[in-house]
Amino acid sequence: MSKLVIVGTVAFDAIETPFGKTDKILGGAATYIGLSASQFNVNSAVVSVVGGDFPSEYIDLLSNRNIDTSKLEIVKEGKTFFWSGKYHNDMNSRDTLATELNVLENFNPVVPNDYKNAEVVMLGNLHPSVQQSVLDQMETKPKLVVLDTMNFWMDVALPELHSVIKNVDVITINDEEARQLTGEYSLVVAAQKIHEMGPKYVVIKKGEHGALLFHNDDIFYAPALPLKEVFDPTGAGDTFAGGFSGYLAKTEDYSFENMKNALIYGSTLASFCVEKFGTERMLTLKEDEVNQRLQQFKNLTQFDITLKNEN
């Protein structure tokens, strides 16, 4: 069974959407990635940090899903990272109301010893130096390193971001961030420029408009499932990344062709995440629900045009 190392935040979120608001609930990139990847038959470990205020039940939610939390550091005298945001009516934009780094400010990630030979490393959104530190601890070269990042790190830690990007196979980034990173409006040209920075595979996430996978001149497109309502988009990108990396770890096939399937699995899982607040929907998700939605993705995208040069 493949091993998957996940680094990222484990956090408290307070969310406000047009449908309602929450108190402090379970959140964080590594949380969403871990819950999503746990849909697959892989061994995963979360490398992160929380404060003494973090409920042990939240940690149990992860460890009950076969996620190794031995290197989820608990700083007893510290407070857990806290993010609060409010979504606008169109759900495509949001205001950040609060960001309290707390224990994240002095975080030194530690990879569990028996994960230093993991096949897949998923570097969730965090300071690029923390992401690099995880890579530096690996004793065998991973088969696949996936990195997620955001515009904030382009603003405050661009050289460090460029350094770690050189060392990854896949980067996942949203459309505006791809444009910011490259100065190119066309996503095709932006992806080419990001290839030149290191990653052989570039995933550009377009929210409700789906996601594009670029590999040299090849492009694959996974739409987002059109939904009657999006209840809370928080964690959708991380859930996508968790599904993508989890599926690849499970299938142990890191080809472009199989990454297409990984992109569809990522989109499928993300389409559940947005149906309820926070992690709520991911915690009740069943395998047959996932399979049913994969069938919807097939119906949504597959067509039957036979060209002359085909059989």
Place this chain on the structure above:
Amino acid sequence: MSKLVIVGTVAFDAIETPFGKTDKILGGAATYIGLSASQFNVNSAVVSVVGGDFPSEYIDLLSNRNIDTSKLEIVKEGKTFFWSGKYHNDMNSRDTLATELNVLENFNPVVPNDYKNAEVVMLGNLHPSVQQSVLDQMETKPKLVVLDTMNFWMDVALPELHSVIKNVDVITINDEEARQLTGEYSLVVAAQKIHEMGPKYVVIKKGEHGALLFHNDDIFYAPALPLKEVFDPTGAGDTFAGGFSGYLAKTEDYSFENMKNALIYGSTLASFCVEKFGTERMLTLKEDEVNQRLQQFKNLTQFDITLKNEN
């Protein structure tokens, strides 16, 4: 061979994009629809009006492609409809600089006698009463009526628009227009409301983000081909509609399954239209170029996940 009636503007356009600007060139919804549909083996007729200032060479461009122009009325003392627009840097928005209706103001469309039994009617963007007048002239019930419209008619002729929408099988409309017409933000909910207005099939165009086809609870999604650069978006929506209706007229299969293919053909042809100014690219387009790009669409969208309940 199926017959296709096309109504819409035949016009002069003056276009400015970040790549350059044109003088008055050939444009108009019916022009783009006709050129696009002429990629298929169908008999088509354009019902429209131009002024005495319209060059006969432009009419020849259409009739040379097996498009019946006998009811393209020429008002000798009148001037041709003129539209001028300037695209912003992102190419997704534009300012209209001039709209001169001219001969369109008193246009009474006349369907050629031998097209009054046409299988397919494509109602291009025009006043909804003109669109209805074309339907009223049909002597046999068409197998398929497709209507394209725009926000302008929602502002100035909403009751007439609702009247004609009742009588069509397919409506093509962009995302903002679907929201305006229904007051719903979710495109899934908007499509449901448009179903209730009459059309059994609803196509929502999202520009660079592709197009969605809705039929009751079924949804199909055709992406737009990701392009290095979009040179001039003018006519892309009409080219899409021409490819969609032309393909259906050629194959004589008006099922939802075949409409998926029609959507892909429409997207394929539109991806060529935007490569050069105005109709320029469509005038040189070859069949093997279309087939090559259809293959790109397959590569872009087709994946290979086998589910448990499938063979």
